[in-house]
Amino acid sequence: MRGKKPSALVLTGLTLLLAATACSSNGGGNGNGNDGGNAAGTNEGGETKAADSVTLGMMWWGTDERHEATKNALALYAKQNAGVTFKPEFMAWDAYWQKLPTLAASKSIPDVLQMDAAYIQEYVARGQLEDLSDIDLDGIVDPNVVDNLKIGGKLYGIPLSQNASGIAFNKTELEQYGIPLPKQNWTYDEFFQWARDARAKLPEGKYPIGDTTAWDGFNFYQTSMGKDPVMSDGGKKFTLDKDLFMTFYKTYEEFRKAKIVPPAEKGAAFLENDPQADPMASGVVMTRGATTGSVSALEQLMPGKVGVVNMPTGPSGGGWAQSTIFLSVSANSKHKDEAKRFLRWFITDKEAGKTLGLTRGIPINPVIYKDLEPTLAEKDKLGKEIYDLSVEKALPFYSAAAGFSEWVDTYNKEMQAVTYGQQSIEDAYDKINKMGTELAAKAGS
Incomplete structure (x- = not known):
């Protein structure tokens, strides 16, 4: 869409990118897509x-x-x-x-x-x-x-x-190492356990999933658990659930220690859709986030090796379509x-x-x-397969609210500091939550 960006890794959605769903016929309009009742009339040529x-x-x-x-x-x-x-x-x-x-x-x-x-x-x-x-x-x-x-x-x-948002995976290598392929509508608990089990079968230097530092990765998790999106009502409402935040990021803390995700230095060097630096195309990570629009570039880098599945789900669903x-x-x-x-x-x-x-x-x-x-x-x-797999459990697409661009950058910076071991998850939460709460109050006024 807009050139290469550092990989947001497996749980990060790609916000721009190319679009939604559909159901059956063309709605009964005429061949031109014009409702007979709306058209001003037709000439002899049918125009x-x-x-x-x-x-x-x-x-x-x-x-x-x-x-x-x-x-x-x-x-x-x-x-x-x-x-x-x-x-x-x-x-x-x-x-x-x-x-x-x-x-x-x-x-x-x-x-x-x-x-x-x-x-x-x-x-x-x-x-x-x-x-x-x-x-x-x-x-x-x-x-x-x-x-x-x-x-x-x-x-x-x-x-x-x-x-739709989903997860692409290297089906060729997963099969090679005897790792079960991801299945539709897996839960977050199943996703995390799959990563633990896959780690035991992968050789050194290969990782089942990537780390996550961007806000939308956590937003997927929070909304799947039935909570409000982090930002709603045009930014006037801000909800960063601390219990869920700690649970989510402590899981990734465990994964860093167990080498289930790549070390911070390696993760920072990833560039999506770069033949050598893409986390998945390079053969380093077995999965990464993808959308209907973006997965085609990955397939071109890895022809015949890419499989897709929907985002992990919670009680309220998961991902978006x-x-x-x-x-x-x-x-x-x-x-x-x-x-x-x-x-x-x-x-x-x-x-x-x-x-x-x-x-x-x-x-x-x-x-x-x-x-x-x-x-x-x-x-x-x-791309169509990602959509078809995702639509059943999909939640709405949540973009950052106007005025929250600096908060988005701050979130990523603070969580990167966590991945490098430079601060605790709780300290990062306090800074991120304070800034978001202040912005929401400003938007409300």
């Missing part, structure tokens, strides 16, 4: 007529491949819908998020914009996005996924693709109805589906995916 000629501004980020596919899809919609034209604008990820705040400040966001799970709550809180709850997604997106995406009971982004990339409508758009028609078309029209392919991940609409599936490589099918 849908807009009531008046409109130009929709649309803005997105991505690769050149995504740019070209999207422009072709816009041309297709314009051909099918007389009177509609587009003003497209596209750029790289960093440039997009540098420009969007400026447009928001001047209330000049384009009619349609691509949105990411890491930022959508922030723009909803600013009143910049239109409520899309009236767009009929029945039979297109799994109702549970739609519910997980709602903010304050309303839907502000139409999910574009299926994404939903979309992390959306299309939204500007609250200041003068063409909201046409923009909403376009959004539904974008995920239901079969020709659009072929044109867009996998440029935004595995399509959210199962009908579109079914048409594409025969053409997919094994690396792409692995």
Whole structure:
């Protein structure tokens, strides 16, 4: 998504990255994905007529491949819908998020914009996005996924693709050493015991799992146990359960002593998707975190050797499976109805589906995916497998709240100090909890 990053290891989710679920048919709309009741009419050629000629501004980020596919899809919609034209604008990820705040400040966001799970709550809180709850997604997106995406009971982004967090594992080496492969819906207790048992069968210098220092690794654990996410209500509520925190990280403390996870120095040198430095591709660690979107890169490094499973679960479930990339409508758009028609078309029209392919991940609409599936490589099918394994027990995707970026960095720094033996788990908890509590109080005021 945005280049190489140090591995967050086995329990760390990858927040950006490419998107959610789906259920059955295209919802009963016509071949163009337009509801008969919403269209303004059709001409003799079967094109849908807009009531008046409109130009929709649309803005997105991505690769050149995504740019070209999207422009072709816009041309297709314009051909099918007389009177509609587009003003497209596209750029790289960093440039997009540098420009969007400026447009928001001047209330000049384009009619349609691509949105990411890491930022959508922030723009909803600013009143910049239109409520899309009236767009009929029945039979297109799994109702549970739609519910997980709602903010304050309303839907502000139409999910574009299926994404999920899971664990990739080196099935070839695990089988070589006689270690049972991970099974779907394993619990955290089973995950931890699997790591202990695997350690006994692995040679020196190889480790069953990686260490974890990032906040979302613990957040997976806390929410799976039925507790609130670490950050909720836009950052106004902060919950860092001390008992769970101590249990989780004392387990990893035990693992460091038993060489079940790599030493801190080795872990700090890992780089995901680097042939020599990736924890799993390098042959050092048998498992690592992966998402629907990211596992394809790992499969390219280790063709035929990668297996996948869902995140460990607790009484409330575990991991997440939903979309992390959306299309939204500007609250200041003068063409909201046409923009909403376009959004539904974008995920239901079969020709659009072929044109867009996998440029935004595995399509959210199962009908579109079914048409594409025969053409997919094994690396792409692995991503779909992560999603299918995860969706049953999945929890919502929890991103860091606005204003918590420094806290996220502090969490990682303090927990790294723990891995190096420079401070106790309890001292780290006190610092992290104090800062989070203060930020939540500030957000609430």
